[in-house]
Amino acid sequence: MIEKVVEGKFLIDGKIIHCCVGIERGTIVDVKKSLDGETKIRFPRGLILPSAVDVHVHLRDPGLTHKEDFSTGTLSAAFGGVSCVIDMPNTKPPTVDKESCKEKISIGERKSYVDFGIYLGVNENNIKKLRDFEGLVTGFKIYLPDFDITLLGELSKLKVKRVLAFHAEEKRCIEKFGKKSENLIEHAKTRASVCEKTAVEKVLKEMEKTDFHIHFCHISSSISLYALSQFKKKVSVGVTPHHLLFKASRSLTPQSYYKVNPPLRTSLDQEALWEALLSGEIDIIESDHAPHTTDEKEVDFSEAPSGIPGVETMYPVMLYVFLMKGYPLERLVSALCSRPARLFGLKKGRIAKGMDADFIVVDLKKVKKIMADRLHYKCGWTPFEGMKGIFPTDLFVRGERIIEDEELVGDRGFGRFVKPREGEESCTEK
Ligand code: DOR
Ligand code: ZN
Numbered sequence: 032m033i034e035k036v037v038e039g040k041f042l043i044d045g046k047i048i049h050c051c052v053g054i055e056r057g058t059i060v061d062v063k064k065s066l067d068g069e070t071k072i073r074f075p076r077g078l079i080l081p082s083a084v085d086v087h088v089h090l091r092d093p094g095l096t097h098k099e100d101f102s103t104g105t106l107s108a109a110f111g112g113v114s115c116v117i118d119m120p121n122t123k124p125p126t127v128d129k130e131s132c133k134e135k136i137s138i139g140e141r142k143s144y145v146d147f148g149i150y151l152g153v154n155e156n157n158i159k160k161l162r163d164f165e166g167l168v169t170g171f172k173i174y175l176p177d178f179d180i181t182l183l184g185e186l187s188k189l190k191v192k193r194v195l196a197f198h199a200e201e202k203r204c205i206e207k208f209g210k211k212s213e214n215l216i217e218h219a220k221t222r223a224s225v226c227e228k229t230a231v232e233k234v235l236k237e238m239e240k241t242d243f244h245i246h247f248c249h250i251s252s253s254i255s256l257y258a259l260s261q262f263k264k265k266v267s268v269g270v271t272p273h274h275l276l277f278k279a280s281r282s283l284t285p286q287s288y289y290k291v292n293p294p295l296r297t298s299l300d301q302e303a304l305w306e307a308l309l310s311g312e313i314d315i316i317e318s319d320h321a322p323h324t325t326d327e328k329e330v331d332f333s334e335a336p337s338g339i340p341g342v343e344t345m346y347p348v349m350l351y352v353f354l355m356k357g358y359p360l361e362r363l364v365s366a367l368c369s370r371p372a373r374l375f376g377l378k379k380g381r382i383a384k385g386m387d388a389d390f391i392v393v394d395l396k397k398v399k400k401i402m403a404d405r406l407h408y409k410c411g412w413t414p415f416e417g418m419k420g421i422f423p424t425d426l427f428v429r430g431e432r433i434i435e436d437e438e439l440v441g442d443r444g445f446g447r448f449v450k451p452r453e454g455e456e457s458c459t460e461k
Pocket of ligand 1 (some may be wrong): 089121198290291293294322330338339396
């Protein structure tokens, strides 16, 4: 008999169907109208959706653990319906060599509530040796604001099989516009969208002929979307909930809490992002969870660090907005779950045979007001305060219940390190 069976209303391939999902050793082995299991868990109410794969989080561990750490960050992920996160390399020390990769993986294995991957930060020292890291990391990250763009030529000579994720803001362009800004509108000007567009174009020109999988993180402007449409190379594109839901304006207060890179921009940019997300031109939603403490944010705007937390609110807020606007849930689940998993070669994000048994249960009528003190971030604040969201009541990761009836039942250290399986490298095909 099958180890475990979960029965309820599942969203599968865009349809809501009542069925049973059979699970053995954390993997989905069968999806049928009825199944018997040694353990059977029924959800007579609620809807079961795949859980999210957030490919862009800054868990700040090691070295910056006054802002967040692997436990608090992944606990927040769990409560937000995220069963897998991929952590960014700008920790202390940065994740740029074998030692720091191994250290981060071991921290994650000790502290993580959900599965996790890591990025290697690409720099001038490791750029020629990226192939040596393929077996060790989940993806590569290039932060263009600190990167000598002429090195892209070196890169294009390599053949690496992991996703190469770009933060697309061009260094020289940002320098040209000057650094100081006193409010969000000025911040958007000092890091103008043309700097994002230029970065996108330079990367694509240099990499057009490579078979790299290029991912553009958190695209924020309509002109970058236009630039992307002018190239033939297949790439993937991400957007964040904050760029979809906020524009740079005086009414966001305190202003420094909304300071982020790339910056929040105009309502026209927001419209273009929504259109591209709904059409599939934007592939995925990623939180860019980048927490800073209130003390760090409560300084003069020009001195405040950029970055806002978001891993716990991403799925709940987006689910609520999609329902309110009548947008197809299938599109949301694709952008939060199946596309990111497939892009990074992970067997997650879909309720189907062979996939990890990762899913959430939601009661679509249980709309909650977002309040920082109900979230699990170490920083204690959220830019989405007072907005509405639908939080999962239950979360399963590899068949194990991590959240039950809105309470934590999972264990710290349960999360496993993930990377693409041999032969299942990243994939940009739709
Ligand atoms: O706003 C940002 N904050 N953008 C980044 O690229 C980095 C991030 C951080 O680490 O705080
Ligand atoms: Zn980031």
